[in-house]
């Protein structure tokens with residue numbers, strides 16, 4: 146398989162990125178000015194508590210050793226105790242992960258299910274009035290409504306008027322999946338608005354780009370019907386830039402989830418991290434940022450593999466660059 | 469009316485950013501079924517525009533305010549979308565200049581061939597058969613390759629296989645060997661004319677290469693500035709021409725041309741000849757150069773040595 150030529154190198158670079166990010170995250174927290182224990186525990190802490198904290202962070206050792214200690218524990222899933230709640234960070238993250246994963250997954254699904262067909266329609270009807278109008282409306286909505294504004298608007302409308310869905314009443318997907326999905330419907334829709342617009346836009350441009358390629362002209366010359374050409378030759382080729390965009394969308398969903406969870410009061414990882422920031426709960430912040438980085442790195446890796454499967458030329462290019 | 473293709477006084481204009489280019493300016497050409505017609509002319513004289521017009525395949529910025537194109541009596545420029553599609557599918561075949569870009573880069577050769585042959589037998593054995601017909605080596609392996617893994621010569625054979633599989637009544641080949649390595653040109657040319665003869669296909673061969681035109685086409689039409697300025701049996705047009713362009717050809721080629729015979733002169737395109745009017749000395753130098761490259765790649769009908777290098 147062609148993938149095997151470049152996949153090991155790509156894996157290695159993913160690991161390097163993760164390690165680099167972990168150093169940055171570690172350094173960022175440790176380089177806060179002042180006594181770390183004092184910052185972390187607050188001015189009201191006593192010397193005994195501070196000493197205990199310094200011990201648990203291994204402050205008697207050198208910085209590289211401390212980093213390795215932290216990294217080694219993190220790799221085993223041990224992110225330490227939350228400074229605020231004294232509970233293991235891992236347990237708190239794990240209990241909130243399904244909520245955020247479901248929220249992001251639903252938003253991604255909406256993005257794909259609406260953004261791609263819309264983009265294909267706009268791209269294949271680019272020369273007609275209706276196609277370009279569709280493209281304009283979608284990108285205007287997507288760009289002019291940041292999800293904070295849109296989220297507040299939705300929260301207001303749905304709590305002020307009886308519109309069938311309630312906001313704020315949250316059901317965890319682990320207790321009742323169906324009701325969990327329903328309760329996340331509005332946040333997921335708000336979260337997906339920008340992604341739908343970006344995906345529709347990218348898909349449209351990609352389709353327009355593919356339509357002028359000579360191989361499309363060749364199938365037109367063979368007398369193939371329009372629908373056949375779009376299905377067999379346009380979609381697959383146009384998918385390549387859309388897949389690339391998916392990496393950006395993943396990052397965007399991670400960031401957007403923080404805001405949307407906050408606005409809709411969803412107890413996911415995003416709102417947990419905001420809370421941790423408020424409380425300066427550094428063990429949680431470190432773990433959360435590291436987790437987000439890992440999700441992004443893994444998602445990009447998966448997308449690269451998918452792109453390599455769709456476009457055989459990609460693997461050749463990567464191989465060439467790597468050598 | 470016995471012409472299978474009748475182009476009557478067509479005008480085609482391209483509009484680009486406010487300016488209008490008149491690519492065809494009252495061009496006419498009638499071709500009888502089974503004829504092989506070479507359409508020659510300098511670059512920009514309108515050959516490609518005329519060829520595309522036969523299938524109404526011009527880009528969106530083109531308009532055709534005047535003239536008619538009849539294919540087997542059907543008025544191509546007036547046909548509905550569906551009839552036009554059927555006409556392209558059942559009567560016409562096109563071979564482009566750059567074969568690699570005419571293939572879908574994301575799809576294996578076998579799959580695209582299968583799609584192109586929809587409606588005909590297109591199982592594995594049939595596909596292999598089609599590749600063997602265009603004398604492809606290792607057809608089984610080629611079916612599994614992607615377009616970027618094959619050479620231009622192989623790609624052109626695949627395009628020819630796709631096109632000739634339906635035995636079109638009219639084949640329009642737009643400089644089909646121009647993008648190929650010189651050592652495979654004559655073989656590909658021979659292949660196209662051979663398949664066309666077997667299928668009784670009428671050939672409109674758009675070319676710069678007067679030598680191959682003289683060798684393979686019964687009839688030659690010369691285009692200049694969007695019109696067909698000279699048209700007749702190859703022997704007559706290339707041997708005793710009347711238009712300045714073709715006269716220039718005769719001047720450069722005193723031996724004259726016999727159809728079906730090896731032409732012993734260098735391959736000189738019309739654009740070069742036109743220039744020879746203006747600048748004799750420069751043209752002489754260029755001809756000398758052309759002759760040299762020709763000597764290196766003798767026009768040998770034997771299959772070329774391993775051309776199809778595959779990157780894996």
Ligand SMILES: Nc1ncnc2c1ncn2[C@@H]1O[C@H](COP(=O)(O)OP(=O)(O)O)[C@@H](O)[C@H]1O
Nearest residue numbers: 482484489491510511512513514515516517527
């Ligand atoms: N898509 C296009 N847009 C604008 N002008 C074009 C286009 N295609 C061809 N032309 C112009 O039309 C004229 C004829 O071109 P063409 O038919 O390609 O000639 P040939 O095939 O003999 O080189 C040229 O002047 C060329 O610049």
Ligand SMILES: [Mg+2]
Nearest residue numbers: 515516517642
């Ligand atoms: Mg041309």
